[in-house]
Amino acid sequence: MKKVVVVGSGAGGATIARELQGAFEVTILEAGQEYSPFKMSAKLQEKFKRTGMLFDERLIQFLFPVMKIQKTADRMILVRGIGTGGTTTLATANALPMDQNLKEAGIDLDPEFKELTKEIPISTEHQKRWREDTRLLFTIFQEMGLNPKPTPKMSDGELCTNCGRCILGCPTGAKWDSRKFLRDAQAKGARLVTGCRVEEITIRNGKAESVHCRSGWKKASYSADLVVLAAGGFGTPRILQSSGISCESRLFVDPVLCVACIRPNSFQNREIPMPFISQQKGYILSPYFDPLSFYFNKEWKPPAKNILSLMIKLADTNMGKVEGNKIDKTLTAQDHKKLEEAVAVCIKILGRLGVKQEETFLGTINAGHPGGMLPLSAAEAQSMHPPSLPDNLYVADASLLPRSLGNPPSLTIMAMAKRIAKVIQSL
Numbered sequence: 001m002k003k004v005v006v007v008g009s010g011a012g013g014a015t016i017a018r019e020l021q022g023a024f025e026v027t028i029l030e031a032g033q034e035y036s037p038f039k040m041s042a043k044l045q046e047k048f049k050r051t052g053m054l055f056d057e058r059l060i061q062f063l064f065p066v067m068k069i070q071k072t073a074d075r076m077i078l079v080r081g082i083g084t085g086g087t088t089t090l091a092t093a094n095a096l097p098m099d100q101n102l103k104e105a106g107i108d109l110d111p112e113f114k115e116l117t118k119e120i121p122i123s124t125e126h127q128k129r130w131r132e133d134t135r136l137l138f139t140i141f142q143e144m145g146l147n148p149k150p151t152p153k154m155s156d157g158e159l160c161t162n163c164g165r166c167i168l169g170c171p172t173g174a175k176w177d178s179r180k181f182l183r184d185a186q187a188k189g190a191r192l193v194t195g196c197r198v199e200e201i202t203i204r205n206g207k208a209e210s211v212h213c214r215s216g217w218k219k220a221s222y223s224a225d226l227v228v229l230a231a232g233g234f235g236t237p238r239i240l241q242s243s244g245i246s247c248e249s250r251l252f253v254d255p256v257l258c259v260a261c262i263r264p265n266s267f268q269n270r271e272i273p274m275p276f277i278s279q280q281k282g283y284i285l286s287p288y289f290d291p292l293s294f295y296f297n298k299e300w301k302p303p304a305k306n307i308l309s310l311m312i313k314l315a316d317t318n319m320g321k322v323e324g325n326k327i328d329k330t331l332t333a334q335d336h337k338k339l340e341e342a343v344a345v346c347i348k349i350l351g352r353l354g355v356k357q358e359e360t361f362l363g364t365i366n367a368g369h370p371g372g373m374l375p376l377s378a379a380e381a382q383s384m385h386p387p388s389l390p391d392n393l394y395v396a397d398a399s400l401l402p403r404s405l406g407n408p409p410s411l412t413i414m415a416m417a418k419r420i421a422k423v424i425q426s427l
């Protein structure tokens, strides 16, 4: 049987490994370890914050090793998950089919979205348990013509208790993440190697021959008939570039900025994150208690239970690059203008709760949806294979997205991975 090496076990990697195992002998190389949730209670977290020891976001890695944080030159926080399940383990489980940009290039993922909705529990059941302030905000959004929609969540609605800990690890097992697909692949015989950071691929005579990685001090190589890179929007370009394949400087990250106010006992920190979404031109708005801002931003002084916050998630300009360990990403003047416009809308929304503009405060800009450095175009609509890659090397992650979605991307990444698996199986 032909051997396939899949690099990464996040949204793209776990999906394609599950699809290919059986027809191929699949080995998954994952840089991180088995995912482990953040166990500290909310009370203890707040006590810890009061010690003043949380002065830099990068410190979070010592408490919660899965969450990797880098900072850009202008101090934007870049977040990703390194471990089994990749960044899906940190996600808030939003499930939106977002293939508009791909449809423009002739790639219609509707069949794959249909398959995914049969394989993943997706529900808006959480709406029954919304807190009073969330209901109130939903009505305000409706009154302002912002067309809010309850967010479909990749979770078992019956098991979800609306505890608000999605990004730290779900205590009830309600939240779906790509480890479920990874386990399916393993149950069918796929081999998973954790703690294995891929550094380079040897390419000879136009073919990917072997994958080279490092586990601590040890080096190892895996030969393969076909390689699929799914190391995420930061990881994949890095491996390609060190293997001699250049990528495009079209990195997007979907920056998030929260606009918050004091709202005694609103307990948004114990509410399902992003319970509804309002999709606007170039950004989305959603209620969201931002833990990164709460723990690390000096402006976020009130106790967590007294903070009410709205998230802006921006579809940023495709401009930026990964170069070795460095990430070069700066928001453009147009991005800042769009953010200002969205902040003004949030201030109006909070104004309807009686909050004055001067009583609002902003969060720290952070981003967790990297991609775009190997974008698909209409010419690759059938092959799903960027021409700069050797025939037997595929990419199956957010790197392929032509533009920022400014929306939760994982369902779309998984649909792309399914389509790529079909292409590979038809070769």
Ligand SMILES: Cc1cc2nc3c(=O)[nH]c(=O)nc-3n(C[C@H](O)[C@H](O)[C@H](O)COP(=O)(O)OP(=O)(O)OC[C@H]3O[C@@H](n4cnc5c(N)ncnc54)[C@H](O)[C@@H]3O)c2cc1C
Binding pocket: 007, 008, 009, 010, 011, 012, 013, 029, 030, 031, 032, 079, 080, 081, 082, 083, 084, 085, 086, 087, 088, 089, 090, 091, 092, 093, 094, 095, 096, 167, 196, 197, 198, 199, 230, 231, 232, 233, 235, 236, 239, 367, 368, 369, 370, 396, 397, 398, 399, 407, 408, 409, 410, 411, 413
């Ligand atoms: C806080 C947060 C909340 C989010 N919430 C949502 C949400 O609700 N809904 C949604 O759709 N999206 C959400 N996202 C985004 C979503 O999780 C990611 O966009 C998605 O997981 C990206 O999929 P991927 O396959 O491209 O990469 P990833 O899921 O990041 O997977 C990449 C994998 O590759 C591994 N890897 C990296 N480098 C190497 C290497 N050199 N060698 C071997 N392995 C490597 C990583 O450990 C990881 O397992 C959220 C993101 C964040 C940060």
Ligand code: SF4
Binding pocket: 093, 155, 159, 160, 161, 162, 163, 164, 165, 166, 167, 169, 170, 171, 172, 173, 174, 175, 271, 272, 273
């Ligand atoms: S709100 Fe809590 S119970 Fe519900 S999915 Fe998120 S972590 Fe799990």
